[in-house]
Amino acid sequence: MEKKTVTILLGSPRKDGNTETIAKALAKGAEENGCEVRTLRLQGKKLNGCMDCRHCWATGAPCVQKDDMGEVHEAIAAADVIVFASPLYFYSWSAQIKPVWDRLLPFYAENSKIDVRGKKAVLISAAGDTEPECFGGLKESFRLACGYTQWEIAGEIYALGLYPKDAAANEGQKYIEEAYELGKRL
Ligand SMILES: Cc1cc2nc3c(=O)[nH]c(=O)nc-3n(C[C@H](O)[C@H](O)[C@H](O)COP(=O)(O)O)c2cc1C
Numbered sequence: 539m540e541k542k543t544v545t546i547l548l549g550s551p552r553k554d555g556n557t558e559t560i561a562k563a564l565a566k567g568a569e570e571n572g573c574e575v576r577t578l579r580l581q582g583k584k585l586n587g588c589m590d591c592r593h594c595w596a597t598g599a600p601c602v603q604k605d606d607m608g609e610v611h612e613a614i615a616a617a618d619v620i621v622f623a624s625p626l627y628f629y630s631w632s633a634q635i636k637p638v639w640d641r642l643l644p645f646y647a648e649n650s651k652i653d654v655r656g657k658k659a660v661l662i663s664a665a666g667d668t669e670p671e672c673f674g675g676l677k678e679s680f681r682l683a684c685g686y687t688q689w690e691i692a693g694e695i696y697a698l699g700l701y702p703k704d705a706a707a708n709e710g711q712k713y714i715e716e717a718y719e720l721g722k723r724l
Pocket of ligand 1: 550551552554555557558566613624625626627628629630664665666667669673701702703
C-alpha cells in the first residue's frame with residue numbers, strides 16, 4: 539500500500555514555539571505509523587491574500603499571483619492529510635496561515651483542474667488563554683471551512699494556557715501526548 543502523505547502547515551512566526559512543538563509530536567506519531575510527513579514553515583514565505591480576480595487557472599497554474607503559494611498548493615494537492623498548526627491570534631488564525639484558506643479558491647472554481655475534495659484535515663492551535671471558549675471562533679471557522687472544502691476532520695487539538703514559547707514543552711505534555719496519539723491514528 540502506498541504511504542499516506544501528511545502535510546503540516548506551520549502558521550506561527552515562532553520557530554520551536556507551542557504549535558510547532560505539538561505538531562512535531564503529531565509528525566512523530568504519523569511517521570511511526572508509516573506516513574510520509576512534509577512540513578512547511580509559512581513564516582518567511584510570500585503568501586498574498588486572494589485578489590478575487592476570478593482568473594484562477596488562467597495561466598495553467600491554480601493562481602495568477604507569483605508568490606510562494608504555488609508550493610503550498612502543490613503540497614495540499616499531494617497530501618492525504620493537511621495539518622493546520624496555528625497559534626490563536628485575536629481569537630482566530632495567524633496572518634501567516636489565513637491566506638492558505640483564502641487561496642484554496644482555485645481548487646473550488648468551476649474550471650478547477652485538481653480535485654482536492656475528500657482529504658483529511660487536522661487543526662492544532664495554542665492559546666495563552668485558559669478558557670476553552672477562546673477557541674470558539676477558530677473552531678467554527680475550521681469546521682465550516684472543512685464542510686465547504688469537503689475535508690474530513692481527522693482531529694482537533696486546542697491547547698490552552700500556553701503563552702511563553704516553551705510552554706508546550708514544559709506544561710503542555712498532555713497536548714504533546716494527544717498529538718502523538720493522533721499522529722499514530724492518521
Ligand atoms: C498577535 C497575537 C495575538 C494573540 N491573540 C491571542 C488570543 O486572542 N487569545 C489567546 O489566548 N492568546 C493569544 N495570543 C497568545 C498566543 O496564542 C500564544 O502565545 C500561543 O502559545 C502562541 O503559539 P506559538 O508558540 O505556536 O506561536 C496572541 C499572541 C499574539 C502574538
